[in-house]
Amino acid sequence: MRLLTRHVWFRAALFCVFAASLALAGAVVGPVLSYDFGTKIGAKSVDNILNVLAASMLTVTTFSLTAMVQAYSGATSSITPRAVQLLIDDTTAQNALSTFLGSFLFAVVGIIALSTDLYGETGRVILYIGTILVILYIVVTLLRWIEHVANFGRVSDTINRVETAALKAVADLTVPLRFHASTTTFPADARPIRCDAIGRVTHIDLSDLAEVAEEIGTVVNVAVSPGALIDPARTIAWLSSDADDRQIRKIADAFTIADNRAFDQDPRFGLVVLAEIAARALSPAVNDPGTAIAVLDAGTRVLAALLRHHPDETNANPARVTIPPLAFRDLIEDLYRPIARDGASMLEVGIRLQKSLLTLTGLEPFARSACEAASADALERAEAALTSDADRNALLRLRHQLWEAPHMPA
Known part of the structure; x- marks a missing residue:
């Protein structure tokens, strides 16, 4: 509807x-x-x-x-x-x-x-x-x-729309954030469930999964997250006990598959789209670092909301349904790697990127290592691309101040 x-x-x-x-x-x-x-x-x-x-x-x-x-x-x-x-x-x-x-x-x-x-x-x-x-x-x-x-349809209006859609997806998120994605392992006696379609998962109906789990008397373990690309050979969920064909079909039907990703349950897609906007702005034909900086600010707010998000009773998973958590390291790479690559030769973009990463480290302890790794990667790219020694030294001094003396204001 x-x-x-x-x-x-x-x-x-x-x-x-x-x-x-x-x-x-x-x-x-x-x-x-x-x-x-x-x-x-x-x-x-x-x-x-x-x-x-x-x-x-x-x-x-x-x-x-x-x-x-x-x-x-x-x-x-x-x-x-x-x-x-x-x-x-x-x-x-x-x-x-x-x-x-x-x-x-x-x-x-x-x-x-x-x-x-x-x-x-x-x-x-x-x-x-x-x-x-x-x-x-x-x-x-x-x-x-x-x-x-x-x-x-203006650039600033589109950035705000993407940020709003990503923040709404964060608010509706039913799983906590983790540093690494959990490795999906299936017991030897597990019953895998697959789908005949090839496409992206755009929605997972948790209520339907919970009904089937209650009917079978077991836990439905979801193996994919919204936004994942699936095919007939990929397991989308698994059960620790057997089920009849109707129940298996109902579990498979709880996954909505489309040709393209959607924003509703996929905050990671919002970060990907923000990075695409920045990459287009940083192309030689456009050369608009201001848009990239605006994207970094919007992406920082989305990542901050993800770090602060803790599912409560209103949006937590049903008791008999498990979903793999989002990996913070993947989210960092989705947003910052394209901007660090395409904006490596622009000092103002490098400065904003370093400050943006530092902002996230104060929200959750586990975020620091991923942010510091992204910061080092961006610095390495900038050192190779910057043609001015003055710009290169300025970025090196800033990173030293931010990461080796984090008490200084960003």
């Missing part, structure tokens, strides 16, 4: 159904009103208003759709294609497009109904009042859309 409501057509269809229903409501409610009341409020003028509304809303709908497509194309070519889905899911843009399309349909249905004398003299009153309400809603939506479209 959540995925369905994110589609543009779903919201637009709801607005259109409501608009058509409102336009036809006058035929039902109109007979209860008096003729004098309809005459006093000028309901006869509704014909002209609907004609103007139909012409203008068709133009505004076309403009809005063009602006959205241009934002998607710009994000694909200049930011990263992986972030486009967040723009498509934007509720403000979907509401604007749905409002304008629904208003156009409202006007067309109203004009058609008027031409067939469906309303009568009193039914026009309901149509007139509905038209005024629709116009007021259009004005409010248009004002919000004008403000929104100024930043829609």
Whole structure:
């Protein structure tokens, strides 16, 4: 249901159904009103208003759709294609497009109904009042859309969207963070469960797994995390006891497999997309270190949220379901390695990267070794890429101050 409501057509269809229903409501409610009341409020003028509304809303709908497509194309070519889905899911843009399309349909249905004398003299009153309400809603939506479209699809806006999606995935995380990923080992008598599809795990239905585990009387051990690439040969879960075909099929169906990764249960994907944005900005064709620094700040906040996250009773795993924890070292590499590689020749990026890594070390003791290793890797790359001795020495002095005298301010 959540995925369905994110589609543009779903919201637009709801607005259109409501608009058509409102336009036809006058035929039902109109007979209860008096003729004098309809005459006093000028309901006869509704014909002209609907004609103007139909012409203008068709133009505004076309403009809005063009602006959205241009934002998607710009994000694909200049930011990263992986972030486009967040723009498509934007509720403000979907509401604007749905409002304008629904208003156009409202006007067309109203004009058609008027031409067939469906309303009568009193039914026009309901149509007139509905038209005024629709116009007021259009004005409010248009004002919000004008403000929104100024930043829609821009680099800073996309970074904020990716960060927000990653933070939401962190808040919903059901497993704690670990330094290393746990090695998946299967007992000799384990019953492996596989899936016929080839793709990425985008969602794991823990409630379904818990129901099957309760029915079998054992623990369902999940072997993959959201975002993992699976194939028919890879085990996605295993049981310590046997189960019938229906139960095995229900466990396999609890894993949603798609062609591409999704942000919902995969905070690691958010870090990957942030790193892609920084890598595109650091390419010679763009040469935008400021964007890379903004990505480092956003990634630091996401990693800090991961380090502080401790699943509670509201989002912990069911008692009979186990999921492998996220590995902090993998998360560090996902974010910092591409930026250290592509921004090695830029001193300002190197400075921000070193300070960002130091920020994380104060949150959890186990984070220091991974951060220090990433810091050393970034320094090694920068030493090889920096052409100025002054820049190289400045970065060396900074790293010495940060990591050998961590009490100094970052």
